[in-house]
Amino acid sequence: xxxxxxxxxxxxxxxxxxxxxxxxxxxxxxxxxxxxxxxxxxxxxxxxxxxxxxxxxxxxxxxxxxxxxxxxxxxxxxxxxxxxxxxxxxxxxxxxxxxxxxxxxxxxxxxxxxxxxxxxxxxxxxxxxxxxxxxxxxxxxxxxxxxxxxxxxxxxxxxxxxxxxxxxxxxxxxxxxxxxxxxxxxxxxxxxxxxxx
Amino acid sequence: xxxxxxxxxxxxxxxxxxxxxxxxxxxxxxxxxxxxxxxxxxxxxxxxxxxxxxxxxxxxxxxxxxxxxxxxxxxxxxxxxxxxxxxxxxxxxxxxxxxxxxxxxxxxxxxxxxxxxxxxxxxxxxxxxxxxxxxxxxxxxxxxxxxxxxxxxxxxxxxxxxxxxxxxxxxxxxxxxxxxxxxxxxxxxxxxxxxxx
Amino acid sequence: xxxxxxxxxxxxxxxxxxxxxxxxxxxxxxxxxxxxxxxxxxxxxxxxxxxxxxxxxxxxxxxxxxxxxxxxxxxxxxxxxxxxxxxxxxxxxxxxxxxxxxxxxxxxxxxxxxxxxxxxxxxxxxxxxxxxxxxxxxxxxxxxxxxxxxxxxxxxxxxxxxxxxxxxxxxxxxxxxxxxxxxxxxxxxxxxxxxxx
Amino acid sequence: xxxxxxxxxxxxxxxxxxxxxxxxxxxxxxxxxxxxxxxxxxxxxxxxxxxxxxxxxxxxxxxxxxxxxxxxxxxxxxxxxxxxxxxxxxxxxxxxxxxxxxxxxxxxxxxxxxxxxxxxxxxxxxxxxxxxxxxxxxxxxxxxxxxxxxxxxxxxxxxxxxxxxxxxxxxxxxxxxxxxxxxxxxxxxxxxxxxxx
DNA sequence: GATGAATGAGTATTCATTCAT
DNA sequence: CATGAATGAATACTCATTCAT
Numbered sequence: 001x002x003x004x005x006x007x008x009x010x011x012x013x014x015x016x017x018x019x020x021x022x023x024x025x026x027x028x029x030x031x032x033x034x035x036x037x038x039x040x041x042x043x044x045x046x047x048x049x050x051x052x053x054x055x056x057x058x059x060x061x062x063x064x065x066x067x068x069x070x071x072x073x074x075x076x077x078x079x080x081x082x083x084x085x086x087x088x089x090x091x092x093x094x095x096x097x098x099x100x101x102x103x104x105x106x107x108x109x110x111x112x113x114x115x116x117x118x119x120x121x122x123x124x125x126x127x128x129x130x131x132x133x134x135x136x137x138x139x140x141x142x143x144x145x146x147x148x149x150x151x152x153x154x155x156x157x158x159x160x161x162x163x164x165x166x167x168x169x170x171x172x173x174x175x176x177x178x179x180x181x182x183x184x185x186x187x188x189x190x191x192x193x194x195x196x197x
Numbered sequence: 198x199x200x201x202x203x204x205x206x207x208x209x210x211x212x213x214x215x216x217x218x219x220x221x222x223x224x225x226x227x228x229x230x231x232x233x234x235x236x237x238x239x240x241x242x243x244x245x246x247x248x249x250x251x252x253x254x255x256x257x258x259x260x261x262x263x264x265x266x267x268x269x270x271x272x273x274x275x276x277x278x279x280x281x282x283x284x285x286x287x288x289x290x291x292x293x294x295x296x297x298x299x300x301x302x303x304x305x306x307x308x309x310x311x312x313x314x315x316x317x318x319x320x321x322x323x324x325x326x327x328x329x330x331x332x333x334x335x336x337x338x339x340x341x342x343x344x345x346x347x348x349x350x351x352x353x354x355x356x357x358x359x360x361x362x363x364x365x366x367x368x369x370x371x372x373x374x375x376x377x378x379x380x381x382x383x384x385x386x387x388x389x390x391x392x393x394x
Numbered sequence: 395x396x397x398x399x400x401x402x403x404x405x406x407x408x409x410x411x412x413x414x415x416x417x418x419x420x421x422x423x424x425x426x427x428x429x430x431x432x433x434x435x436x437x438x439x440x441x442x443x444x445x446x447x448x449x450x451x452x453x454x455x456x457x458x459x460x461x462x463x464x465x466x467x468x469x470x471x472x473x474x475x476x477x478x479x480x481x482x483x484x485x486x487x488x489x490x491x492x493x494x495x496x497x498x499x500x501x502x503x504x505x506x507x508x509x510x511x512x513x514x515x516x517x518x519x520x521x522x523x524x525x526x527x528x529x530x531x532x533x534x535x536x537x538x539x540x541x542x543x544x545x546x547x548x549x550x551x552x553x554x555x556x557x558x559x560x561x562x563x564x565x566x567x568x569x570x571x572x573x574x575x576x577x578x579x580x581x582x583x584x585x586x587x588x589x590x591x
Numbered sequence: 592x593x594x595x596x597x598x599x600x601x602x603x604x605x606x607x608x609x610x611x612x613x614x615x616x617x618x619x620x621x622x623x624x625x626x627x628x629x630x631x632x633x634x635x636x637x638x639x640x641x642x643x644x645x646x647x648x649x650x651x652x653x654x655x656x657x658x659x660x661x662x663x664x665x666x667x668x669x670x671x672x673x674x675x676x677x678x679x680x681x682x683x684x685x686x687x688x689x690x691x692x693x694x695x696x697x698x699x700x701x702x703x704x705x706x707x708x709x710x711x712x713x714x715x716x717x718x719x720x721x722x723x724x725x726x727x728x729x730x731x732x733x734x735x736x737x738x739x740x741x742x743x744x745x746x747x748x749x750x751x752x753x754x755x756x757x758x759x760x761x762x763x764x765x766x767x768x769x770x771x772x773x774x775x776x777x778x779x780x781x782x783x784x785x786x787x788x
Numbered sequence: 789g790a791t792g793a794a795t796g797a798g799t800a801t802t803c804a805t806t807c808a809t
Numbered sequence: 810c811a812t813g814a815a816t817g818a819a820t821a822c823t824c825a826t827t828c829a830t
Contacts, residue, residue, distance in 0.1 A: 244825075634822090
């Protein structure tokens with residue numbers, strides 16, 4: 001009775017190609033036709049799956065931010081020892097890997113969109129909420145272990161995220177590896193000073 | 198003190214209307230026709246002044262970033278007393294006024310463009326360089342006056358800018374005034390701790 | 395008295411939904427997808443039953459005109475007395491009920507189609523032929539009873555239909571109930587004068 | 592200062608080609624591209640002049656109905672003698688010429704549109720109002736001259752129009768010249784009987 | 789300096805339809 | 810019987826731009 005749905009697989013496939021087009025052509029030049037062309041399918045097929053381009057963009061942001069979640073969940077705290085986990089966290093958040101994880105162009109295009117589409121803004125907020133949900137218990141464990149001073153864990157989480165995003169924002173722009181190292185070191189030191197004394 | 202040519206006046210007028218269209222319609226929907234429409238002139242006139250749209254976008258980014266320079270030069274250090282100037286600087290950089298100074302949508306659209314157009318990237322870099330050119334002597338005067346510890350003034354400048362941009366980035370997204378106050382206070386305290394002890 | 399096949403039921407169901415879409419969206423915007431959408435079935439299903447859209451339109455016109463036949467057969471002459479039947483006929487043909495019986499938009503869309511598709515033109519001609527097949531014996535009975543003057547019954551039938559369609563055409567457009575009453579009265583008087591003296 | 596406007600000429604030219612496409616391809620298949628193709632210009636030029644297709648359709652209906660006005664003003668009463676003018680009017684309104692004046696397909700497509708677009712409905716109403724503005728004084732002159740009985744001139748005008756449109760409607764469909772003659776004769780006789788006794 | 793004509797490439801989306809399941 | 814995948818052609822419309830006036 002009816003044909004087997006390929007929707008989930010196809011949709012993911014489309015979004016992956018969307019990413020490539022976005023990266024290569026830029027947000028303002030990313031069209032359904034170009035994605036379809038790259039996939040070697042008919043443009044109307046994308047409409048078949050997403051109904052409108054707007055819907056596709058929403059799905060794309062969700063898809064993109066989902067990747068970030070996976071990343072920060074996996075990448076950060078792989079140790080039993082709180083001190084080691086604290087060090088890992090800082091090293092990860094202020095590392096060149098993190099800086100280079102995402103295509104600036106794709107991520108900031110989406111960030112820009114968050115200022116124009118409430119739904120996308122919410123997706124971003126959710127992403128940071130999930131990030132904080134991971135960070136806060138971690139921070140509490142650092143406090144318990146006496147690695148950092150007692151203070152409001154949420155504020156500490158916000159603080160870490162802001163430093164991290166500020167650094168990313170600034171160094172994506174500067175494209176200056178030496179400068180990045182200097183700045184990352186300064187920030188890390190500042191974090192340690194702020195939280196441990 | 199020469200008279201401004203009509204062309205310069207017209208160009209400025211166009212860029213101001215570009216800003217409005219960008220804000221109201223979004224970057225992806227801002228077209229020459231719409232700007233011309235808003236100005237009640239013929240689209241060809243805009244081409245006449247800027248040759249191409251790309252050229253116009255470049256001019257716009259220059260125009261926009263110019264505004265920022267004016268702002269941070271005027272807004273920050275209006276006192277003779279170094280301590281007072283230090284306080285003013287922190288209060289300005291982590292204030293709601295600063296957060297609300299620019300339309301997020303317009304600024305981040307341009308920031309996004311910096312990842313796709315070398316010339317725009319340079320304009321941004323220049324803007325931050327100028328910001329640093331203002332900050333660094335200021336920072337040195339704080340050190341001299343013993344308000345903050347001795348350290349590399351450029352790193353301190355970068356650090357302040359990164360904190361500021363990180364906060365702006367995060368709170369534009371969060372749109373949560375209470376949260377902003379909490380975060381701003383935490384960051385300010387962190388800056389003081391980092392620099393003065 | 396055989397059971398209607400599922401296909402026939404389905405087809406009728408489809409045509410009824412076609413009517414709704416035609417009425418709500420207009421002939422130029424009535425698509426298979428929209429009908430299917432309204433019915434909550436897959437568009438391919440409509441093709442399955444009608445092979446092509448054109449075939450479906452033909453079936454629809456047949457279906458629509460069938461309704462008219464039923465109406466004028468039922469609505470008009472429900473009496474034994476010829477005079478009463480004559481009065482009933484006139485009252486029906488120039489009544490507001492008749493005017494409002496059909497959706498103007500749907501009927502005239504089909505009438506328009508008759509100018510482009512021979513098969514649809516024939517369906518319309520047949521419909522009027524059937525109408526005349528009902529009217530002519532009626533008219534003959536009026537003559538026999540001496541209610542109207544002797545003359546060519548077919549011409550009288552044509553004449554009645556033309557007056558009726560002219561009035562409908564004109565008043566659908568005017569949408570002016572007072573004017574309609576005035577016009578209907580004038581026409582009725584004209585008919586009486588024409589036929590009885 | 593600026594280029595000379597060709598708008599009026601061009602618009603008329605476009606509408607004339609619209610007529611042809613409408614006639615040849617049918618309302619549902621008349622597209623901007625096809626008109627442009629026929630004119631050997633770029634489709635966007637039509638948009639340049641009319642902004643939207645809808646606007647173009649409105650302009651077209653205006654253009655089409657304007658032709659009718661010209662026709663009935665010129666065609667009908669070219670005599671000084673009231674009796675002759677009365678005869679001329681009837682002969683014109685029930686003549687084959689009148690029947691064949693317009694492409695059925697184009698006119699009824701527009702009539703259909705009047706049921707969907709208030710603005711088009713108004714254009715039709717205006718057209719008939721103008722027709723009546725010509726007919727009513729004429730009718731009054733017939734009464735004055737004793738050619739027809741005294742009665743409400745507006746009702747007489749409506750009556751004539753309805754008969755005329757009814758006949759047109761019916762015979763466009765029937766495409767049967769012999770039948771037309773018979774019907775036209777019957778109607779004319781009926782009109783004479785109705786108005787003169 | 790400014791307008792309007794004109795173009796050509798591009799946009800998202802809709803459509804009827806075919807075919808596999 | 811019915812669904813969903815997929816196509817390809819078509820739709821109105823927008824865009825930046827060129828050129829004549």
